[in-house]
Amino acid sequence: MNERLNRLANLPLRDNLQGLEPYGAPQIDVPIQLNVNENTHPLPAEVHRAIVEEVTAAAVGLNRYPDREFTELRERLATYLGHGLTPENIWAGNGSNEVLQQILQAFGGPGRSVMGFPPTYSMYPLLASGTDTAYIAGQRSPGYGLTAADAAEQVRKAAPNIVFLCSPNNPTGTALGLDVVEAVYEAGAASNTIVIVDEAYAEFAHTGTPSALSLLPGRERLIVSRTMSKAFALAGARVGYLAAAPEVTDAIRLVRLPYHLSAVTQATANAALKHVDALLANVEDIKVQRDRIVNELTRMGLSPASSDSNFVFFGGINDTGAIWEGLLEAGVIIRDVGIPGHLRVTAGTEAETTTFLVRLEELLNQAPPTL
Incomplete structure (x- = not known):
């Protein structure tokens, strides 16, 4: 990768593009993908x-x-x-x-x-x-x-x-x-x-x-x-x-x-x-899971933000890297947004949400949050 970056630097890029990296969240093939705010419900x-x-x-x-x-x-x-x-x-x-x-x-x-x-x-x-x-x-x-x-x-x-x-x-x-x-x-x-x-x-x-x-x-x-x-x-x-x-x-x-x-x-x-009605019916289900995540994270002692989206931003994590890795090992990927002590999770299906919440609580019990 360093060799490719060096070769890129030799091209006559515009000055404001020098040193930049392309946008992109990790694309890791795991069973439960809750990191890029997709609608995890399949099309009706x-x-x-x-x-x-x-x-x-x-x-x-x-x-x-x-x-x-x-x-x-x-x-x-x-x-x-x-x-x-x-x-x-x-x-x-x-x-x-x-x-x-x-x-x-x-x-x-x-x-x-x-x-x-x-x-x-x-x-x-x-x-x-x-x-x-x-x-x-x-x-x-x-x-x-x-x-x-x-x-x-x-x-x-x-x-x-x-x-x-x-x-x-x-x-x-x-x-x-x-x-x-x-x-x-x-x-x-x-x-x-x-x-x-x-x-x-x-x-x-x-x-x-x-x-x-x-x-x-x-x-x-x-x-x-x-x-x-x-x-x-x-x-x-x-x-x-x-x-x-x-x-x-x-x-x-x-x-x-x-x-x-x-x-x-x-x-x-x-x-x-x-078919707007059929698609928005899934939206209502996602909102239920979103609110469930907020309530459960609060119960766990974390600090979720009130959400009007299909994801939840939450703080109170002492070691975001360890939590992220621990979830990934369980087949769940969420987003590290680069803000200390905070992570973001997409509201998935009921089953996906349950898996995320259960594994997160296990990880928190191993290393309680201190922030």
């Missing part, structure tokens, strides 16, 4: 059948380019999101990461900046580097919270071209209040700042948790991004999307690659959107 049989039928039909025309405007998919996504949105408000790409990258290609770039509030989604600074956009790391409170006043003041001082607000936040799982979004949007008025609310896990939020979709009317600089990877169990299909003012989607068209969404991708997403 009726959804699987619908996808096979749609893809089979699409295969007949694979000698032709797909619908460049993915018209049916935009219509279905607008209907799914509601809030008075129309297809003109919708854009989609190969996963929400591509959508976010396209936003930075359109509104970021050399001489421009994007602000995030770590700990948050670790792809944000990598997306910034990939588009040669300066990354500004904002500050959170000691408990990893973010208030409207604090966030707005930081945006006013930094005057970034773009702001990332992750809600529910990854890795902490907590949702932001709409007051934070509103305050950041207003604080960015003088600098004409684009505000992106990344709602990748929105479907897992507790009942009554508002979405930034409700704030879109009259706010042409606000973008809400979503994904079909999580709630729709389509991580392998790579479908992400955004909702924004029509002029934002027009801006994205300036940087998109032609025919970027394949006919197979469009067919898969459209089939899934015809």
